[in-house]
Amino acid sequence: MAKRIEASNVSSYYGSFKAIDSVSMTVEPKTITALIGPSGCGKSTFLRSINRMHEVLPNARIEGSLTIDDQNIYDPDVDVTAVRRMIGMVFQRPNPFPTMSIYENAVAGLKLNGVKKKSILDEAAEKSLRSANLWDEVKDRLDRPGAGLSGGQQQRLCIARTIAVEPQVVLMDEPCSALDPISTLAIEDLMFKLKDRFTIIIVTHNMQQAARVSDKTGFFSIDKTGDPGRLIEYDDTQKIFSNPAQKKTEDYITGRFG
C-alpha cells in the first residue's frame, strides 16, 4: 500500500515565474519525509506537483519527471484523477465540506469513486475515522456538520477523508499550522500510526516537528525573492539536525536565517 516516489529535475512554473528549480529526490515507501525551509522557497509547490494539484492553478506547469513505482505520473496518457486518488493530500487549513455531515465528509472520496453500497461506506467511515483517531470523539454525532468540529478535529476529519480512499501516499501541506499544540500532538501521533500503511510527505514550518516525526528531511531555500527555490540538502533527519553538510542548512536550523 505504499510506493516509492522519484522526482528528477522537477521545475515548477506559475506562468513565466519559476517557483522551483530542478528538484531531485527519492522518497522510500512507508517513511515520513519532512520538507522544511523559509516561506516562498517552493516546498508547497513541490508537494503540490507530486499529486498534480499544482496544475489546477491557471498557467501552472512543471518540467522534469516524477514517477511513482516507475510509473510516470505526468505521462499524457495517465488519468489525473487516478493520480490524485493514489496520492492523497491534506491541506494547510482544515477544509471539510461545509454542507456535509461528519459521516458524509469521511466517505466523500469513496462516493466520488462510485461506491454506493451503504455497508461498505459505513465500514469505511468507521475504519478511516478510527485510523484518524477521531472515531471515539464523533461516533455519536456522525450526522452533525463536519464544519462544527474544532480545528484539530476538522483536520483529523480531513485526514480520515483522505485515507478513506486508501491512497498509497499522503501529502500534508503544513497540516498543523492552524492548530494548537495539543491538536498538533494528536496529528503527529497519527502520522506515526499511518506510517505503517502510507508513504507520508509533510511540509512544515516547525523544525521541532520535522525533527520529531520524520525519517528524512529536505531543506529548500531561495537566494532572494524572485529566484526559484532549490533543494539544498536532503538526508536523514538525524543528520540534517545534528551535522548538516551544507552551511545554509545549518544556518537555517540554528535560527541564523529565515
Place this chain on the structure above:
Amino acid sequence: MGDYPSRSVNATAGDLGVTPRHARGAGSGASPSNFDEPPRGGGGALPKKARFSIEAGFRGLSTASGAMVLVIIVAIAVFLISKAIPALQANTGNFLTQFEWRPNEAQPSFGIAALAFGTVLSSVIALIVAVPIALSIALFLSHYAPKRLATPLGFVIDLLAAVPSVVFGLWGRDVFQEPVRDFSIWLNKYFSWIPLFGGDGPFGQSVLLGGLVLAIMVLPIVTSLSREVFQQTPGMNEEAALALGATRWEMIRTAVLPYGKPGVIAAVMLGLGRALGETIALALTLSVAFNISFNLIENGGNSVAANIANSFAEANDTGRGALIASGLVLFAITLVVNMTARAIIYRRREFRDSAA
C-alpha cells in the same frame, strides 16, 4: 467639544517655575506636537458626551427609514383590502370557482381560479425551461469558461436583464410566435396523446409561448445570481474535492452545487417572483381565455397581472375593485412562494452557518 481642565493645572505649575510642558508629566499620554493642545491619549478630565451628534442623527434617520417601510406596506394593504371588499360583496358568482370575469355588468360575476391557474402555469413552464439553462450558463461562466470569455458573456447576460418587458412581449408576439406555432403543430402531430399537447388548434398564442417568453426574461436574473453564488465557493473546498480524485464535474457536484444550493433557491424564487408578477409580456402573448386547461399549445391562457392590464381601462368601480382583489390573490401567491423558499433555506442553515 469639551473644555480641558488640564490647562488650569498647567497654569498653576507655571507659578512654580516649571514650564507647562514639563508639568504635564510622563504618564499623561502621547505628546502632541503643539504643546498648548491637550494630549491625544487623555490627560485631563473626560469630556462630556455631546448631546446632539451625527451618531444620534444617523440612528434616527435609519430607524425612521425602517419604520417607513412598515407604514407603506400597511397603507397599501389597507387601501387594497378596502377597495376589494365592496367588489367581492357585489359579486354574484363565486370568487374562487367562477370561470369568467364580468365585474362591470349590473350583475357582476367574476372568479379568480382561471387567472391564478394561468399565472402559476405560465410561471412553472418558465422555470422548467429557464432554470436548467440558467444554472448551466452560471456554471460555465464560473467554472469552465476562460476569464477572457466569462467577463464579456456575463456582461451580455446582465444586459438581457435590462431589456424592458414590453420589448420581450412585442418580440414574443411578432417574432417568436411563428417558430412556437410550428413547434406546437409538430408537438400536436406526434404527441397529441399527451393531454398537454392535444387539441385541434389554433396554436401559437398559447401558454407555451407566454411561458417561453417568461423563461427568457427570468433567465438573466437566475443566471447572474447563481453565478455569483458559485463563484463564492471556497477555493479550498474545490481543491479538497480535486485532491480526492474528482473530475471537474464531480468537483462541482461535491463542492460547488451543495455550497450554492441556498443561493440558487433564492435566485430561482426571485425569478419566479418576476414571472408571477410579469404583466405586459403575457398581456401581449396570450390570447385571453377564462378556463382551466392543461393544454399548453392551444390559443388561450391568462394571468392575474395580464388581466389587470387588459381590463383596467374599461373597468367601473366594481370592476376595479375586482381587479384589486385579484391583485391581492397574486400577492398571496408570491408570499407563499417566498415563505416556502425561506423555509427550504432555513432548514439547512446549521450546515451553512458553521462553514467558516
